[in-house]
Amino acid sequence: xxxxxxxxxxxxxRAVRMVAEVRxxxxxxxxxMKAVAAKLGVKHAxxxxxxxxxxxxxxxxxxxxxxxxxAELKRLKRENAELKRANEILKAAxxxxxxxxxxxxxxxxxxxxxxxxxxxxEPICRVLSEHGTKIAPSTYYAAKSRPVxxxxxRDERLKSEITRIYRANYQVYxxxxxxxxxxxxxxxxxxxxxxxxxxxxxxxxxxRGKRVRTTVRDDGHERAGDLLRRxxxxxxxxxxxxxxxxxxxTWAGVVYVxxxxxxxxxxxxxxAAATTKQTRLVLDALDMALWxxxxxxxxxxxxxxxxxxxxxxxxSFRFTTHLIEAGIDASIGTVGDALDNALMESAIGLxxxxxxKRHGPWKNLTGVxxxxxxxxxxxxxxxxxxxxxxxxxxxxxxSYFQNHTEPQVTATT
Numbered sequence: 227x228x229x230x231x232x233x234x235x236x237x238x239x240r241a242v243r244m245v246a247e248v249r250x251x252x253x254x255x256x257x258x259m260k261a262v263a264a265k266l267g268v269k270h271a272x273x274x275x276x277x278x279x280x281x282x283x284x285x286x287x288x289x290x291x292x293x294x295x296x297a298e299l300k301r302l303k304r305e306n307a308e309l310k311r312a313n314e315i316l317k318a319a320x321x322x323x324x325x326x327x328x329x330x331x332x333x334x335x336x337x338x339x340x341x342x343x344x345x346x347x348e349p350i351c352r353v354l355s356e357h358g359t360k361i362a363p364s365t366y367y368a369a370k371s372r373p374v375x376x377x378x379x380r381d382e383r384l385k386s387e388i389t390r391i392y393r394a395n396y397q398v399y400x401x402x403x404x405x406x407x408x409x410x411x412x413x414x415x416x417x418x419x420x421x422x423x424x425x426x427x428x429x430x431x432x433x434r435g436k437r438v439r440t441t442v443r444d445d446g447h448e449r450a451g452d453l454l455r456r457x458x459x460x461x462x463x464x465x466x467x468x469x470x471x472x473x474x475x476t477w478a479g480v481v482y483v484x485x486x487x488x489x490x491x492x493x494x495x496x497x498a499a500a501t502t503k504q505t506r507l508v509l510d511a512l513d514m515a516l517w518x519x520x521x522x523x524x525x526x527x528x529x530x531x532x533x534x535x536x537x538x539x540x541x542s543f544r545f546t547t548h549l550i551e552a553g554i555d556a557s558i559g560t561v562g563d564a565l566d567n568a569l570m571e572s573a574i575g576l577x578x579x580x581x582x583k584r585h586g587p588w589k590n591l592t593g594v595x596x597x598x599x600x601x602x603x604x605x606x607x608x609x610x611x612x613x614x615x616x617x618x619x620x621x622x623x624x625s626y627f628q629n630h631t632e633p634q635v636t637a638t639t
Contacts, residue, residue, distance in 0.1 A: 233268065241266055241274050242281045308349075315345050315353045332378070333426065334361050335369045384408075384415060385423050392429050395609065396601070398580040400424075400431025406616040432579045450546075453557035454533050458569040460490035462630065463623050464519060464526045467495065468570040469534045471507060474582050478590035483598060484511035486532075487573050490626075492611050493619035494573070494602045495519060499595045508539045509548060516552060524627075526554070533557040535567050577601065 252258040260271040283290040401421040460466040471484035482503045486496035496515025500507045534540040559566025581601045
């Protein structure tokens, strides 16, 4: 708002009239203006001159912007500034204005806190109220002056725990897994509370994308039959394994990563990475799985089924021979049907969305290998899996072996 003049309108009008009356008594108009300024106690004659010129413009005797036009321009500028500010407020509040339900008062209070220095409390309340989200400035000030509620104190404590769990788990956990982890740590909280606090924190879990096909069948190879027939359950570890591989784009070229997963616990028992998708890649993953089980004192025995798709790497003579030598039964899904290896598809989907897409770009094979090693360790020892009771695979297997005495199998060398 413009600073009001220290001279009243009556004085300005009188000065204009007096200049017109005494003008004939002076050689110049300026002399008349100085005389009138002195008589009326106006400090500067230039002030009287500006009044006279303005009166001439208003009367049409001189070109320029009239007083009425100037006032209209000022009004339009104020309205334009108000509209611009309202638009900025609406943009900032778009996140919760899109919803059908009115946001909770504490959400509105937090929004005003975040933007009060930019727009002011009263303008924010006015704009929100005009667009269906009513809140009065008095409501805001009352909320800020009252003591912090026990719920607010608990929410802040839970937000800290939620953020910690989210960051400690590759920033991929959604509300369900964070809720489960909080309960594992002794924090009794409703799932809807976790969902609400995650929305306030702007956190969300990883979401799956589309899978890219990597394996190509080779009709020149004989294929084993499908021993699983989409039954992805197992009575114990080392009874059924599923395998597949995927690709990772790096600055140095494409890297292929193969996995072997135990159906019983969903544990990644073996993996390998290479810059080519030859049979050696899937063989290395299988050999790692056999070595890890042997090192853990749980070597595989007769009856283990290795299931994969009909990719040429898995139907090759070299790979099939390796399975026979290890006493493993081969199982191949039907051609062109992803559901026949759905469990492995799911595991690779998690790997791509939880690690590769969220933590790239990747430089080369070494970078992918190091990150995959860390991810597999987290996946087996820490990540909660809903299919096995929301516990990590290693914990699930340990619980099984505590309650079941498995016959010891001597590994062949």
